[in-house]
Amino acid sequence: MAMGPVSGTPLTLLQEKLLASKRASKAGGVAHGLPDLAVTVDTPLPFSVYQLWHDLYSLHCATHTVSKNQNQTEATRAYIEDGVPPTKAVGEADKLVRPRFHPIKTEAGANKVYGGLYIDAPRPHLDMLESKLRDPRMQFLFSPGEWAVAKDGTTKSDLDALLAAWIGADTPISVFDLSGIPTAVVDDLVGAVLRILYDAVFWGD
Numbered sequence: 001m002a003m004g005p006v007s008g009t010p011l012t013l014l015q016e017k018l019l020a021s022k023r024a025s026k027a028g029g030v031a032h033g034l035p036d037l038a039v040t041v042d043t044p045l046p047f048s049v050y051q052l053w054h055d056l057y058s059l060h061c062a063t064h065t066v067s068k069n070q071n072q073t074e075a076t077r078a079y080i081e082d083g084v085p086p087t088k089a090v091g092e093a094d095k096l097v098r099p100r101f102h103p104i105k106t107e108a109g110a111n112k113v114y115g116g117l118y119i120d121a122p123r124p125h126l127d128m129l130e131s132k133l134r135d136p137r138m139q140f141l142f143s144p145g146e147w148a149v150a151k152d153g154t155t156k157s158d159l160d161a162l163l164a165a166w167i168g169a170d171t172p173i174s175v176f177d178l179s180g181i182p183t184a185v186v187d188d189l190v191g192a193v194l195r196i197l198y199d200a201v202f203w204g205d
Contacts, residue, residue, distance in 0.1 A: 002049070003125035010060075010121055013150060017055050021047035021153065028158035036174045044199045046158070048149040049142055053129050054093035056089045060123045063101040078102040096133055134196050140190070147172040165202055 004012055010055055018041050018092050025032055025045035039045065064076045079088035080100040091099035105113045142148075146156040167174050176193065178186055 003129050006125045008121075009118065010123065010125060011058055013118065013121075014125070016059060016142050017052055017059075018047065020051055022039065025149075026152070026154040029154050029156070044154050044196070045198075046141040046147070046149045046159075047153060048093065049153050050093040050096065050133065050152055053126065053133060054091055054099070056123075056126055057130075058091075058099050059116070060118050060121060061101060063104055063113045063119070065111075065113065065118055067114045068117055070164075072114075072116060077116075093127075096130065106139060131180070138185070140181075141185075159196070163197075167197075 003014075019039065020043070022043055022045040023039050024035050025027045025047055027046050030041075034043070058074075058077070063078045064072045065078050066072055066076045072077075076099050079090060080102055081088055089100040091097045104115050106109065132141075133142055147159075147162060149155050166176075178189065181189055
């Protein structure tokens with residue numbers, strides 16, 4: 001719904017980052033308590049989609065002070081530095097500020113800057129995600145108030161409070177008004193709501 005089709009290396013990177021984010025999740029400020037091996041990309045645990053975008057953008061776009069056949073890490077990223085004193089332009093996930101990197105330089109006599117391992121990998125899914133994160137109409141989905149996820153994986157409220165607000169009333173029927181939802185995502189949103197309700201029954205037993 002947020003990224004479109006993803007395959008190959010970009011899909012592998014997405015799954016790795018998503019899995020790490022879910023393992024670090026602290027819904028309601030409390031660690032989930034599941035063993036790492038029990039957590040999958042489908043486990044219903046909250047994660048910061050803004051931090052996921054930032055991490056993936058950095059992986060895809062980073063340049064480095066060492067070449068691809070050496071050990072490229074976050075410490076070798078060639079960030080542009082601004083201000084006095086100089087500060088690395090690492091970006092800011094929550095404000096959708098992209099990290100900025102020095103351009104590739106391989107000329108003799110210059111401080112060389114090398115492309116990252118994934119700099120040539122396709123990333124239209126990241127552009128699509130960023131576009132939706134910037135869309136005010138989508139804030140109901142990506143910034144849902146007390147259920148919004150912080151960088152460290154914590155939320156103010158957990159899923160039980162959301163479900164109680166949805167179906168916890170004394171009346172036997174709950175009506176979801178989706179009239180204000182963008183038509184481009186309403187079908188996927190209905191599927192997501194049904195998935196949440198199904199997971200609540202499955203995981204709540």
